[in-house]
Amino acid sequence: MNNNETIMEVKNLVKYFPVAGETFGKSSLLKAVDDVSFTIKRGETLGLVGESGCGKTTVGRTIMRLYEPTSGKVIFKGKDIVSAKPNEMKSIRRQIQMIFQDPYASLNPRMTVSDIIGEPLDIHRLAKGNARKNRIHELLQMVGLNAEHATRYPHEFSGGQRQRIGIARALAVEPEFIICDEPISALDVSIQAQVINLLEELQENLGLTYLFIAHDLAMVKHISTQVAVMYLGKIVEIADSHELFANPQHPYTQALLSAIPTPDPKIAKEHKRIILEGDVPSPIDPPAGCRFHTRCRFAKDICAQQEPEFKGDSKHQVACHLI
Amino acid sequence: MTALLEVKDLRVSFFIPAGEVQAVRGISFTLEKGESLAIVGESGCGKSVTVQSIMRLLQSPPAKIAGGSILFQGKDLLKLSEREMEKVRGNEIGMIFQDPMTSLNPTMKIGKQIAEGVRMHRKVSTEDAKRRALEMENLVGLPHPERRYDQYPHEFSGGMRQRTMIAMSLACEPKLVIADEPTTALDVTIQAQILELMKDIQKRLDTAIILITHDLGIVADLCHRVVVMYAGKIIESGSIEDIFYNPQHPYTWGLLKSVPSIHSQEKRRLVPIPGQPPDLIKPPAGCAFMPRCKYAMKVCVEHDPADFQINNGHKAACWLLHPAAAAIKEAAELEARA
Numbered sequence: 001m002n003n004n005e006t007i008m009e010v011k012n013l014v015k016y017f018p019v020a021g022e023t024f025g026k027s028s029l030l031k032a033v034d035d036v037s038f039t040i041k042r043g044e045t046l047g048l049v050g051e052s053g054c055g056k057t058t059v060g061r062t063i064m065r066l067y068e069p070t071s072g073k074v075i076f077k078g079k080d081i082v083s084a085k086p087n088e089m090k091s092i093r094r095q096i097q098m099i100f101q102d103p104y105a106s107l108n109p110r111m112t113v114s115d116i117i118g119e120p121l122d123i124h125r126l127a128k129g130n131a132r133k134n135r136i137h138e139l140l141q142m143v144g145l146n147a148e149h150a151t152r153y154p155h156e157f158s159g160g161q162r163q164r165i166g167i168a169r170a171l172a173v174e175p176e177f178i179i180c181d182e183p184i185s186a187l188d189v190s191i192q193a194q195v196i197n198l199l200e201e202l203q204e205n206l207g208l209t210y211l212f213i214a215h216d217l218a219m220v221k222h223i224s225t226q227v228a229v230m231y232l233g234k235i236v237e238i239a240d241s242h243e244l245f246a247n248p249q250h251p252y253t254q255a256l257l258s259a260i261p262t263p264d265p266k267i268a269k270e271h272k273r274i275i276l277e278g279d280v281p282s283p284i285d286p287p288a289g290c291r292f293h294t295r296c297r298f299a300k301d302i303c304a305q306q307e308p309e310f311k312g313d314s315k316h317q318v319a320c321h322l323i
Numbered sequence: 324m325t326a327l328l329e330v331k332d333l334r335v336s337f338f339i340p341a342g343e344v345q346a347v348r349g350i351s352f353t354l355e356k357g358e359s360l361a362i363v364g365e366s367g368c369g370k371s372v373t374v375q376s377i378m379r380l381l382q383s384p385p386a387k388i389a390g391g392s393i394l395f396q397g398k399d400l401l402k403l404s405e406r407e408m409e410k411v412r413g414n415e416i417g418m419i420f421q422d423p424m425t426s427l428n429p430t431m432k433i434g435k436q437i438a439e440g441v442r443m444h445r446k447v448s449t450e451d452a453k454r455r456a457l458e459m460e461n462l463v464g465l466p467h468p469e470r471r472y473d474q475y476p477h478e479f480s481g482g483m484r485q486r487t488m489i490a491m492s493l494a495c496e497p498k499l500v501i502a503d504e505p506t507t508a509l510d511v512t513i514q515a516q517i518l519e520l521m522k523d524i525q526k527r528l529d530t531a532i533i534l535i536t537h538d539l540g541i542v543a544d545l546c547h548r549v550v551v552m553y554a555g556k557i558i559e560s561g562s563i564e565d566i567f568y569n570p571q572h573p574y575t576w577g578l579l580k581s582v583p584s585i586h587s588q589e590k591r592r593l594v595p596i597p598g599q600p601p602d603l604i605k606p607p608a609g610c611a612f613m614p615r616c617k618y619a620m621k622v623c624v625e626h627d628p629a630d631f632q633i634n635n636g637h638k639a640a641c642w643l644l645h646p647a648a649a650a651i652k653e654a655a656e657l658e659a660r661a
Contacts, residue, residue, distance in 0.1 A: 052510055158599050189578060189582055190577060190578065190595060191365075194595035194597070197592060215511065222590065256511060260540065261514075262584070263539035263582060263584065264584075265543045267543075273519065
C-alpha cells in the first residue's frame with residue numbers, strides 16, 4: 001500500500017440546515033455537522049460511528065458535496081473540493097464514490113443491472129460498445145456475481161446481491177476513495193459478513209480507501225484502521241481502532257461500547273452496562289459547552305460552560321474536560 | 324406440570340399468485356411459566372409468522388394455518404372463535420412490536436392508549452383505568468407520568484414510544500409477552516435502556532417472554548432458551564449455554580462465526596455463510612440448508628434430517644449427528660470451531 005500518504009483531509013467541516021421555526025417567518029438552524037476534522041491515509045479505513053441524528057451521514061454527503069458545506073475544507077489529494085468548480089467536480093466524483101445503505105432504494109427498478117453499472121461508464125465516457133460490455137462483466141465478477149446477471153432487473157435479486165450491484169456501480173469508474181454509508185445495516189447477519197469480506201478483498205486488491213459510516217460498532221471495529229465517534233454533530237473521540245475499543249476515554253464512547261450486547265452468555269451475565277439517561281438533545285438547539293454534558297455521569301460545572309478542546313496524541317484524541 | 328405454551332407441528336402457508344409459500348413447515352416448541360425464549364433466524368425464516376400465528380394476527384387469505392396446534396394454558400388457540408381470541412390478546416398474551424412509530428395510534432393520547440386495554444379487559448371505572456395507566460407509566464420509567472398521560476405519540480422519542488408499547492403490553496398482567504424485534508429500530512444506548520427495563524420487569528412480574536431477534540448479543544443477555552429457525556423449520560434448540568458453547572448445527576456455527584466480536588483481540592476474517600436461503604414456494608425435499616452447507620452429504624439432498632437429542636433440552640436437526648456420520652462430524656466440528 002502507498003504508505004502514509006494522506007488522501008483525505010477534512011478540516012473544520014460545518015453543515016447547518018435551515019429549518020422552519022415555531023412561528024412563521026422565523027427560521028432556525030439545525031447544526032448537523034459542527035466543526036468536524038479528520039484525516040484518512042491511502043489504503044486505510046476510517047470508521048465513523050454514532051447514533052441516529054449525530055451527523056455521520058451528513059459528513060459523508062457533505063464530503064461528496066451532495067450537500068454544500070456551510071464552511072470548512074475537504075482536501076482530497078491536496079485539492080480543496082469545496083472550492084472546486086462544476087467541471088472539476090465531475091472528475092473528482094470519478095475518484096470518490098459512494099455505496100448507499102438501502103439496496104432496495106438505491107437501484108433504479110426500471111434499469112437492468114448492465115444499465116445500472118454501465119451508467120457511470122457512459123457519464124464519464126470510459127467505455128463503449130464491446131469494451132463497455134466486457135467491463136460490466138468484469139465488474140460483476142469482481143463483486144461475486146456473473147455475466148448472466150447483467151440483463152436482469154434489481155427485483156430479481158436478494159438484498160445482499162443488490163448491495164453487490166451497488167458496489168460494482170461504485171467500482172465502475174475506478175475510484176480511489178469510497179464512502180460506505182451503512183452498507184450492511186439493511187442485510188441479514190450471514191449476508192453482512194459476505195459484503196464485509198468483499199469490501200475487505202477489494203480494498204486489498206485495488207488499494208481503496210474507505211470512509212465507513214455505521215452504527216454497528218463490532219463491524220466498525222472489524223473493518224476500520226481508525227475510528228471516530230460522533231455525538232450531536234461533533235467528533236468526541238478519534239483513535240486507532242484497536243486503541244479506541246481497548247481504551248475508550250470519552251464517557252460517551254464508554255457508554256456506547258458498554259451498550260453493545262455481547263453474543264456470549266457468560267460475559268453478558270457479568271457485564272455491567274452504563275445506562276445513559278434520557279435521549280439525545282435536539283441538534284437545533286444543542287446544549288452549550290460540552291454537548292454530552294446533559295447525559296454525562298461525570299459532568300462538572302465547566303462542562304456546561306466551555307466547549308472541550310481535543311487532547312491527546314496523534315493516535316488518540318478526546319474532547320472532554322475531565323481527561 | 325403443563326407448559327404455559329405448547330406449539331405442536333405448526334404449519335403456516337401463504338397463498339400468493341406464484342403459488343403456496345410454506346412459511347412455517349411443522350415446528351414444535353414449549354415455553355414454561357416465567358421462561359424467556361428467543362427465536363432467532365434470518366428474514367423470511369418464519370419467526371414472525373410463528374408468533375403472529377400464536378396471536379392469530381395473520382390475515383386469511385392469503386395466510387392459512389395448515390396444521391398443528393397452539394396450546395396456551397391447555398386450550399388450543401387455533402380453535403378459539405375471534406370473540407374468544409379477543410379476550411386472550413392483550414389480556415393473557417401481550418405483544419410488543421418492532422416499530423413503535425407505527426404501532427401507536429397517532430391521534431390518541433398516550434395515557435388513553437394504555438388505559439384502553441385495561442378498560443376493555445377489566446370491568447373498571449375510567450378513574451381506575453387511568454390510575455392503572457399511570458402505574459404502568461411509572462413501571463416502565465416514563466418521566467412525569469401525569470404530564471405524559473396527556474401527550475401524543477409524536478411528542479415522544481423512539482425509546483419513550485417503545486416504553487409506552489411495553490406499558491400497554493403489560494397493563495393487564497399477561498402471563499406471556501411476545502416481543503417481535505423490540506429494539507431493532509432503536510439506537511444502541513436506547514436499546515440498552517429498553518433491555519435493562521425488560522430484564523427488570525421480567526424478574527419482578529415473572530412474565531414469560533418470547534423474543535424474536537436476529538441479534539445474538541440480545542439473546543445471550545436476556546433469554547434462557549433459544550430456538551434457531553431456518554427456512555420455516557427449527558434446526559436447533561437448547562439453553563443459551565448449549566447454543567453458544569456447544570452448537571451442533573452447521574447453520575448455528577455459521578451464525579455465530581459471521582458476527583465479529585468487540586472483545587476479540589486479534590483480527591480474523593469473518594466467515595460468511597455462502598449463498599442465500601431457499602425459495603419456500605418449492606421447499607427442498609432434503610435439508611433446506613444443504614445448498615449452503617459445507618458438510619452436506621448425499622443423505623442431506625434426499626431426506627430431511629430428523630431431530631437428534633444432544634442432551635435433555637438440546638436438539639438439532641442435522642444428519643451429521645447420525646452415528647454413521649460420526650467421523651465426518653468430528654472433522655467438521657474441529658474445523659468450524661477453529
